[in-house]
Amino acid sequence: MNVIELDSVSYTYPGGGAPALRDVTLEIPHGQLVVVAGASGSGKSTLLRAAGGLVPHFHGGTFAGRVTVVGLDTREHGPGELSRAVGTLFQDPETQVVMGTVRAELAFPLENRGEPQAVVARAVEEVSLALRISHLLDRSTDELSGGELQRVALGAALAGGPQLVVLDEPTSQLDPVAGDELIGLLRRLNEDFDTAIVLCEHRLERCLSAADRVIALDHGRVVRDAPPDEFLEWAARMAPALQTPGARLLSTVGVQPVPGVKRARAALRERGLLPGPGHPEPEPEPAAAPTPGWATLRASLGRVQPKPGRRARTPPAALELQGVWHELRSGPVILREVSLRLEPGERVALMGRNGAGKSTLLRHAAGLSTPTRGQVLSAGRVALLLQNPNDYLVHELVAQEAPAHALERVGLDPAAFAQRHPRELSGGERQRLALAIVLGDGTAGAATVCLDEPTRGMDRDCKDDLAALLSGLDAAVLVATHDPEFVAAFADRVVLLADGRPIADGPARDVLTGGSYFATETARILGGWGGALTPAEGAAALEHVRAAAEEAIV
Amino acid sequence: MSYRRRASPLHSARAGAGCAYCLALALAALVLSNPVALAAIAIAVFGAGIGAGVGRELRRAALFALPLALTIMLVNALVSRNGLTVIIRLGDLPLLGHTDVTLEATVYGAILGLRAMAMIMCGALYTAAVDPDQVLRLFRRVSFRSALSASLATRMVPVLIRDSKRLADAQRCRPGRPPSRLALMRAASSGVLDRALDVAAALEVRGYGCARPPQRWRTPYSRHDLHFAASAIAVIALVVTIRIGGLAPFAAYPSLHSPAGAGVLAVSAALVLCALAPFADRRGIAR
Numbered sequence: 001m002n003v004i005e006l007d008s009v010s011y012t013y014p015g016g017g018a019p020a021l022r023d024v025t026l027e028i029p030h031g032q033l034v035v036v037a038g039a040s041g042s043g044k045s046t047l048l049r050a051a052g053g054l055v056p057h058f059h060g061g062t063f064a065g066r067v068t069v070v071g072l073d074t075r076e077h078g079p080g081e082l083s084r085a086v087g088t089l090f091q092d093p094e095t096q097v098v099m100g101t102v103r104a105e106l107a108f109p110l111e112n113r114g115e116p117q118a119v120v121a122r123a124v125e126e127v128s129l130a131l132r133i134s135h136l137l138d139r140s141t142d143e144l145s146g147g148e149l150q151r152v153a154l155g156a157a158l159a160g161g162p163q164l165v166v167l168d169e170p171t172s173q174l175d176p177v178a179g180d181e182l183i184g185l186l187r188r189l190n191e192d193f194d195t196a197i198v199l200c201e202h203r204l205e206r207c208l209s210a211a212d213r214v215i216a217l218d219h220g221r222v223v224r225d226a227p228p229d230e231f232l233e234w235a236a237r238m239a240p241a242l243q244t245p246g247a248r249l250l251s252t253v254g255v256q257p258v259p260g261v262k263r264a265r266a267a268l269r270e271r272g273l274l275p276g277p278g279h280p281e282p283e284p285e286p287a288a289a290p291t292p293g294w295a296t297l298r299a300s301l302g303r304v305q306p307k308p309g310r311r312a313r314t315p316p317a318a319l320e321l322q323g324v325w326h327e328l329r330s331g332p333v334i335l336r337e338v339s340l341r342l343e344p345g346e347r348v349a350l351m352g353r354n355g356a357g358k359s360t361l362l363r364h365a366a367g368l369s370t371p372t373r374g375q376v377l378s379a380g381r382v383a384l385l386l387q388n389p390n391d392y393l394v395h396e397l398v399a400q401e402a403p404a405h406a407l408e409r410v411g412l413d414p415a416a417f418a419q420r421h422p423r424e425l426s427g428g429e430r431q432r433l434a435l436a437i438v439l440g441d442g443t444a445g446a447a448t449v450c451l452d453e454p455t456r457g458m459d460r461d462c463k464d465d466l467a468a469l470l471s472g473l474d475a476a477v478l479v480a481t482h483d484p485e486f487v488a489a490f491a492d493r494v495v496l497l498a499d500g501r502p503i504a505d506g507p508a509r510d511v512l513t514g515g516s517y518f519a520t521e522t523a524r525i526l527g528g529w530g531g532a533l534t535p536a537e538g539a540a541a542l543e544h545v546r547a548a549a550e551e552a553i554v
Numbered sequence: 555m556s557y558r559r560r561a562s563p564l565h566s567a568r569a570g571a572g573c574a575y576c577l578a579l580a581l582a583a584l585v586l587s588n589p590v591a592l593a594a595i596a597i598a599v600f601g602a603g604i605g606a607g608v609g610r611e612l613r614r615a616a617l618f619a620l621p622l623a624l625t626i627m628l629v630n631a632l633v634s635r636n637g638l639t640v641i642i643r644l645g646d647l648p649l650l651g652h653t654d655v656t657l658e659a660t661v662y663g664a665i666l667g668l669r670a671m672a673m674i675m676c677g678a679l680y681t682a683a684v685d686p687d688q689v690l691r692l693f694r695r696v697s698f699r700s701a702l703s704a705s706l707a708t709r710m711v712p713v714l715i716r717d718s719k720r721l722a723d724a725q726r727c728r729p730g731r732p733p734s735r736l737a738l739m740r741a742a743s744s745g746v747l748d749r750a751l752d753v754a755a756a757l758e759v760r761g762y763g764c765a766r767p768p769q770r771w772r773t774p775y776s777r778h779d780l781h782f783a784a785s786a787i788a789v790i791a792l793v794v795t796i797r798i799g800g801l802a803p804f805a806a807y808p809s810l811h812s813p814a815g816a817g818v819l820a821v822s823a824a825l826v827l828c829a830l831a832p833f834a835d836r837r838g839i840a841r
Contacts, residue, residue, distance in 0.1 A: 080763030114766030
């Protein structure tokens with residue numbers, strides 16, 4: 001039996017020109033874990049909202065076709081009735097947690113149904129144990145971190161024992177550790193309770209190995225509905241933007257793409273391509289013109305001793321944090337003696353778990369916070385793009401937000417965008433507009449540009465565009481992010497923060513290949529071999545292995 | 555200011571008892587006019603705040619209420635025509651006409667201000683120490699939607715404060731001339747509406763749209779439930795006795811009559827004692 005059936009569903013938002021869903025027909029049986037893939041604006045969220053009954057009951061608009069959820073036609077049964085069968089989790093946990101304490105939040109859906117006290121209490125207990133949030137039950141929801149809030153919201157969605165759970169980019173605000181934990185948790189729920197799960201994600205590498213099936217959407221249409229292996233094979237030919245980095249690596253070296261690090265390794269091993277321990281690493285290609293990064297500088301200073309009596313001259317830094325502490329009054333220490341130096345033009349990524357102090361460090365860099373100890377020096381203005389680009393958009397027209405040449409600098413054509421309302425723009429375009437705003441008109445050019453989680457909720461094309469844009473800036477760039485693939489695309493140095501202090505600082509190649517959570521999928525598949533971070537680098541390294549193997553045979 | 559679970563006797567009491575306790579103190583502040591008794595209530599409320607671990611929140615509320623109290627005192631002194639002891643002759647003033655400031659009107663204004671402060675502090679104590687979710691559960695049988703609105707408003711205050719701080723930070727990051735206040739107001743309003751829409755969607759998918767009347771929840775009465783309920787009853791009984799028995803008399807006009815003898819001091823001390831007694835028992839307060 002199917003938990004959800006869509007029959008020729010088309011839907012257009014009120015006032016929206018193009019349909020968000022076009023003639024979608026699909027069935028999802030009980031106990032399946034389905035990933036919905038697609039670029040931004042492809043209709044993924046709308047599909048989930050149709051499953052929960054929000055489309056059309058909450059949003060209005062024009063709806064055609066039929067959606068049946070556990071036998072209930074969504075045209076006749078609203079989201080309230082459907083909530084008995086469907087648990088929904090949105091992207092932003094902040095606005096979907098409505099009660100003051102975790103216990104009340106978990107109990108809320110069951111209380112709405114008028115369930116007896118014993119049933120509610122038992123469900124709260126069970127769901128809190130399943131999600132490992134029982135220690136949070138009496139905590140105020142205001143005090144929780146983003147990851148904790150997301151778990152609580154998931155708990156509220158699961159408390160009523162739904163047969164179907166729909167999740168809209170649930171890991172977009174989580175660090176890699178919390179994101180992996182959440183996906184593992186969903187798989188466990190799916191296996192233990194036979195709950196059907198439909199999950200929208202941009203970072204497919206995170207969830208594809210747990211999926212039974214992938215549905216790809218493009219402009220509101222289902223363009224592929226297949227198991228992950230077949231989906232990846234199709235994506236290699238038809239939709240490269242939907243390929244995972246691992247799949248790109250495998251297809252580049254002529255191996256059938258498979259989801260997951262473990263299976264990718266096995267596929268390479270089968271072909272004799274996986275370098276084993278002791279395998280000689282390829283000679284690193286000589287860098288054309290190395291950026292005078294801090295690590296490079298430190299290494300060179302280590303080798304070349306200044307002559308006695310003469311001080312080594314260090315070029316002025318674009319940004320320098322000297323022993324910066326951030327200690328909250330009656331609270332914890334957020335930053336502990338952080339010293340960091342960014343050279344002009346250097347691209348640095350700041351990584352670490354949620355709460356490691358990344359955003360606070362950027363706030364200090366931009367002068368939004370004052371260190372309790374230490375100091376911040378800058379060669380000029382520090383432009384900071386905070387997490388939510390919407391916070392910068394306060395005018396009625398794009399032209400009022402930023403001058404034409406600033407728009408051009410971030411790749412927005414003034415002729416096409418100047419007279420549009422900022423809120424009409426897509427997520428990626430808003431991000432660019434906000435960047436244009438903080439970069440300013442050029443007269444007060446920024447010495448350093450800082451960005452806080454700029455790739456949240458972005459599809460791969462948007463991320464590639466942003467990486468290219470950042471690479472083209474003259475200023476030093478400091479980006480706080482959880483996304484190792486994005487870091488590999490733009491950064492030449494990575495600083496890893498933990499508990500308010502840098503625990504690793506070095507070239508991206510070294511930091512991103514040395515672990516598992518803060519590593520690219522390519523680095524994880526190859527076990528850090530050859531220092532390859534991107535699929536292209538990985539493929540080049542594997543070609544080296546193939547060539548060595550062939551040479552040995554000859 | 556928002557509710558946060560702390561290890562205190564008041565936080566451990568059920569919402570009904572907590573509500574009754576705060577209400578009894580507010581009622582006492584509303585009914586009694588004797589400055590000694592009013593000061594005793596203010597002390598009791600502040601002491602309760604310290605006992606509940608929310609003294610800082612109450613101090614903030616008191617500082618917030620102080621300008622209001624001074625304004626009340628000033629306005630009463632200027633507009634009241636009662637009282638015999640003139641302390642300042644201001645002559646003819648626009649709008650107010652002939653104005654003589656009397657000692658009685660000034661003192662009565664100060665008492666009104668003190669009363670307002672005490673009541674605001676009672677409100678602050680309620681907000682910081684009584685679980686809004688339990689209050690929602692308490693009132694949802696009577697009016698579910700109103701109770702939920704109140705609970706949501708409490709929950710959304712810190713969210714909206716965070717939003718406005720973020721908006722302010724983003725504007726500080728803009729180089730050049732800052733945007734006009736009107737533009738910022740518009741952006742803030744649209745942000746609030748976006749939030750409201752998101753919350754409404756979340757409520758829908760949690761089954762709010764077809765909420766049924768809840769079943770009655772029965773939980774055993776804890777020692778703290780009983781203590782705070784008893785304290786509320788004792789405070790109300792004491793206030794009624796004071797009013798009926800005229801134990802703490804006060805008259806502002808035509809001339810001040812405010813005895814502060816042993817009787818007044820005794821009932822004031824009794825008020826403080828009744829209000830603070832439940833905080834003496836700190837068994838079983840942590841969760």
